Amino acid sequence: MVVVAALAALVATLVAVLIPWLPEPASEEMDRIVFTYWFATIICIGIFALVAAVIIEAVWAFRVQPDDDTDGPPIHGHTGLEVAWTVVPAILVIAIGIVSAVVLSKNADAGDNPLQVKVFAQQFAWRFDYEGDVQSDVLVMPVDRAVEFQLESADVIHSLWIPEMGQKQDVVPGVTQEIVITPTRTGSFTLICTELCGLGHSTMRAPVRVLEQRAFAAWLEKQGGEDKGGGGGGAATEPRGSAIFASAGCGGCHTFTPAGTDAQVGPSLDELTDPAMVRQSIVDPNAVVTSGYQGGVMPQTFGETLSDEELDALVNYLTGKEAE
Numbered sequence: 001m002v003v004v005a006a007l008a009a010l011v012a013t014l015v016a017v018l019i020p021w022l023p024e025p026a027s028e029e030m031d032r033i034v035f036t037y038w039f040a041t042i043i044c045i046g047i048f049a050l051v052a053a054v055i056i057e058a059v060w061a062f063r064v065q066p067d068d069d070t071d072g073p074p075i076h077g078h079t080g081l082e083v084a085w086t087v088v089p090a091i092l093v094i095a096i097g098i099v100s101a102v103v104l105s106k107n108a109d110a111g112d113n114p115l116q117v118k119v120f121a122q123q124f125a126w127r128f129d130y131e132g133d134v135q136s137d138v139l140v141m142p143v144d145r146a147v148e149f150q151l152e153s154a155d156v157i158h159s160l161w162i163p164e165m166g167q168k169q170d171v172v173p174g175v176t177q178e179i180v181i182t183p184t185r186t187g188s189f190t191l192i193c194t195e196l197c198g199l200g201h202s203t204m205r206a207p208v209r210v211l212e213q214r215a216f217a218a219w220l221e222k223q224g225g226e227d228k229g230g231g232g233g234g235a236a237t238e239p240r241g242s243a244i245f246a247s248a249g250c251g252g253c254h255t256f257t258p259a260g261t262d263a264q265v266g267p268s269l270d271e272l273t274d275p276a277m278v279r280q281s282i283v284d285p286n287a288v289v290t291s292g293y294q295g296g297v298m299p300q301t302f303g304e305t306l307s308d309e310e311l312d313a314l315v316n317y318l319t320g321k322e323a324e
């Protein structure tokens with residue numbers, strides 16, 4: 001029985017170790033999550049080995065001999081065994097619960113000086129706002145510093161997940177959710193929407209870059225400088241149609257050759273000429289639905305989330321009249 005148990009434990013251990021079930025961790029939170037996985041997995045391997053050994057031993061040792069038609073002896077249970085198989089699993093499950101609770105609480109703790117980033121999710125794009133009026137379509141984070149995210153959704157439920165960083169949080173309209181991520185290595189990752197949020201769900205991704213702290217500070221400063229422009233208004237601050245096209249996530253659903261997008265959830269935006277029609281289709285997408293496409297798919301919130309100037313710029317961009 002000991003041999004069978006050792007064999008079962010060996011097989012289960014090989015399956016756990018040799019197959020890369022989890023991505024290479026890139027955050028403190030992911031390190032803790034991986035620890036929790038291994039804590040539970042090791043317990044499971046022990047239980048599996050014990051159960052497999054007892055079953056195989058029972059089937060083998062107590063099998064019926066040829067021509068043995070007698071009934072087995074009546075058995076009324078074994079109090080000691082029953083107490084053991086109740087108490088031991090209870091202790092193990094409570095231990096897993098305690099470890100998980102400690103990890104959850106540590107993973108929610110942003111520490112003394114977290115970087116604050118606001119995340120806006122909308123069908124089907126992400127936007128990241130930093131202190132000092134900096135907006136970005138790319139999530140840029142400094143290494144070895146906790147980042148505290150405030151998550152908001154403009155329409156339906158989305159969910160933020162960077163696989164290598166473990167943390168995952170639903171983004172619920174009307175509620176501000178929080179999540180903490182502390183990157184531990186530099187590199188490029190992908191933020192994935194992991195809540196089915198509509199036809200463009202699978203395209204709702206954003207690039208993630210983790211930089212050295214100095215490089216991050218330089219990036220933030222550069223973005224701040226670019227975004228500010230003259231406070232008195234003027235040509236320099238006019239919104240760019242191409243930038244709005246990108247940040248509003250139009251390319252998640254529509255083909256538009258100048259922007260290099262080829263999605264086919266909604267109709268192609270190539271060869272649009274009528275500014276009034278384009279504007280109406282952005283603000284009130286269900287007024288006229290292109291034949292062959294479904295109504296009610298495109299967000300109806302752009303009339304509120306985009307300013308008049310931004311709408312003008314987007315319409316000009318789509319109709320090929322963007323001022324150079």
Ligand code: CUA
Pocket residue numbers: 122123124157158159193194195196197198200201202204
């Ligand atoms: Cu947003 Cu799926």
